[in-house]
Amino acid sequence: MKVIQIDKKDWDRGIDQSRKAYHIFGPVTDDNQSVFKLLADDQYPDMERPDTIMSPKSVLFPQSEKILGASLDPAVENHHIMERPETDYSPRAVIGIRPYDAKALTLVNLNFDTPEYQDPYWCDAYAATTFVGLAVNHPSHADFSLAMGSGPFAEEGLDALLVDTGDFYLAKILTPKGEAYFAQAGFDKIADTDKSLEKIEELKAAAEASMGPVKVFTDKLAEKTILDLHSAPFWDDLAFTCINCGTCTFVCPTCWCFDIQDEAKGKSAARFRNWDTCMSPLFTMHGSGHNPRGEKTQRVRQRFMHKLKYFVDKYEQGTMCVGCGRCVEKCPVNIDIRLICNKMNSYQPQK
Amino acid sequence: MDNPYRPYPVRIDDIEVATVDKSLKTFKFVFLNKDDEEKFSHRAGQFAELSIPGKGEIPIGIASSPTEKGYVKFTVFKTGVVTSYLHNMKVGDIMGIRGPLGNSYPWDKLEGKNIVIIGGGFAFTTLRASIIYMLDPVNRSKFGNIDVVYGARSPGMLLYRDELFEWERRDDINMHITVDGTDDPDWGYNVGFVPTIVEQKAPRATPDTYAIVCGPPIMIKFTQPALEKLGYGDEQIIMSLENRMKCGIGMCGRCNIGKELVCKDGPVFTLRELNLTPREY
Numbered sequence: 001m002k003v004i005q006i007d008k009k010d011w012d013r014g015i016d017q018s019r020k021a022y023h024i025f026g027p028v029t030d031d032n033q034s035v036f037k038l039l040a041d042d043q044y045p046d047m048e049r050p051d052t053i054m055s056p057k058s059v060l061f062p063q064s065e066k067i068l069g070a071s072l073d074p075a076v077e078n079h080h081i082m083e084r085p086e087t088d089y090s091p092r093a094v095i096g097i098r099p100y101d102a103k104a105l106t107l108v109n110l111n112f113d114t115p116e117y118q119d120p121y122w123c124d125a126y127a128a129t130t131f132v133g134l135a136v137n138h139p140s141h142a143d144f145s146l147a148m149g150s151g152p153f154a155e156e157g158l159d160a161l162l163v164d165t166g167d168f169y170l171a172k173i174l175t176p177k178g179e180a181y182f183a184q185a186g187f188d189k190i191a192d193t194d195k196s197l198e199k200i201e202e203l204k205a206a207a208e209a210s211m212g213p214v215k216v217f218t219d220k221l222a223e224k225t226i227l228d229l230h231s232a233p234f235w236d237d238l239a240f241t242c243i244n245c246g247t248c249t250f251v252c253p254t255c256w257c258f259d260i261q262d263e264a265k266g267k268s269a270a271r272f273r274n275w276d277t278c279m280s281p282l283f284t285m286h287g288s289g290h291n292p293r294g295e296k297t298q299r300v301r302q303r304f305m306h307k308l309k310y311f312v313d314k315y316e317q318g319t320m321c322v323g324c325g326r327c328v329e330k331c332p333v334n335i336d337i338r339l340i341c342n343k344m345n346s347y348q349p350q351k
Numbered sequence: 352m353d354n355p356y357r358p359y360p361v362r363i364d365d366i367e368v369a370t371v372d373k374s375l376k377t378f379k380f381v382f383l384n385k386d387d388e389e390k391f392s393h394r395a396g397q398f399a400e401l402s403i404p405g406k407g408e409i410p411i412g413i414a415s416s417p418t419e420k421g422y423v424k425f426t427v428f429k430t431g432v433v434t435s436y437l438h439n440m441k442v443g444d445i446m447g448i449r450g451p452l453g454n455s456y457p458w459d460k461l462e463g464k465n466i467v468i469i470g471g472g473f474a475f476t477t478l479r480a481s482i483i484y485m486l487d488p489v490n491r492s493k494f495g496n497i498d499v500v501y502g503a504r505s506p507g508m509l510l511y512r513d514e515l516f517e518w519e520r521r522d523d524i525n526m527h528i529t530v531d532g533t534d535d536p537d538w539g540y541n542v543g544f545v546p547t548i549v550e551q552k553a554p555r556a557t558p559d560t561y562a563i564v565c566g567p568p569i570m571i572k573f574t575q576p577a578l579e580k581l582g583y584g585d586e587q588i589i590m591s592l593e594n595r596m597k598c599g600i601g602m603c604g605r606c607n608i609g610k611e612l613v614c615k616d617g618p619v620f621t622l623r624e625l626n627l628t629p630r631e632y
Contacts, residue, residue: 080444227629283595
């Protein structure tokens, strides 16, 4: 295990140096909207405020992305034949991503990179990206990542983990991709491994302790049946206040559902994929008007059953929630996935 | 890496009005590239996304059999933006097809068995593909008795009428064509809803008999008890579902019934499998 020490005075210079080989994405606070963005040459990741409203999934899975295009002009060769547009997949680095968000991307990857089909837009972007995480020294009140198989210092899905120790960062190098990034940035001061790991452990223990005992439980979800949970009596109550705004799905780092829409302008046609939301009745409406999830309760149930049961059964890799707390904080009617998870986990069907 | 979103380019080779009300048309497509035709090799029961650049895509069951070479056929009901546009396209126009998608009817399991095909309305497309496939001289001996119960609102709303009446004359397939009602005094076939005709005409279940059911929700709902009365177990009832779809490859997230995705894990399920899902279709 290699640990690199980075003096914060040198940080911006290293970022600049890495721009020569990487497109740098990082947290920024533009227009009151804290997001991960492709940084302009004079822009730096906001390492003091990396807890973005929107998750960094958009780096790999943009909210709207052109996937195919064609000419509609019969005079043009290959008219009406759709082809993938040229996209730049040269190396990217995401700086300051939180550990739970990096874990979330590994879960989304299960959906897009399957034995039968590989989504080329996601796979190419994922392969091109190096993830440099920033450990969470002071977890927010809504952060329950420890209960969901991640945590403030978790390393899954990361190529390197930065730990803020005050005047300098300690960077745990986790993969060859991480190694390459730090070499390019010119950060090469090897720290004393034992001492720095000890420091990291100390900060980690403090961060985890500050979260208090785990209060969200998932251990019994797998043993319930889908039909028991689906027919549980609590869904109407839980969905009662929901206004189906979809905020929870848009801020969620693991929500991957999308829509495909075509546009034609003059003689050119484009096919886009856009984030979609299971909270919308249109998501499932048939051409006939019939809708299998036409009622609000059915849609709310779908969201939680997908994350906390269908996904659990399908992949046997835990839940499709990493505990970032965004939906808890942003829900306008205070629907709290932690309470719903506990309700599902403790549900005993009436015999 | 193959791009599963990129449609194979095809040319519309033929368009046929399929029903008297002109709400359904059958489109025959040929692939612009011979390689694509080979890559498309399908099994009866699968579907494909018909793709019109600038308009969108629609998931439609493949109506031609794998034994019909050189083209693929789809019968399309005019209902939304893409299907309405498609209904106005002309022979020679270029568009795209993405697929084949989904599983199929379980042909490995069905070999050596008696087959009862039950269809209603315009959900007869993949069933037509299945019948053509089984009646192919190379395949017919692989199956036992074949019975078909197919119904539509009126005689003019039956799909593939020429073929239906040709099958009526054959002795290696038992046809039970029916209509909900008709004012044609010369109508020589059944009158009555599909579930009723199933109860009257379909063979009783044996361990070696399987029923394939495809139709509107109301027909499926009432056909199920009719089959149960005839002794069919839930492993012997095979159904093809539809749900709103976009990607067709199990990624966009909308067509699920529980953890199963209709586009990728289906569209064909046994009743036993469906009984374990919340049946959100």
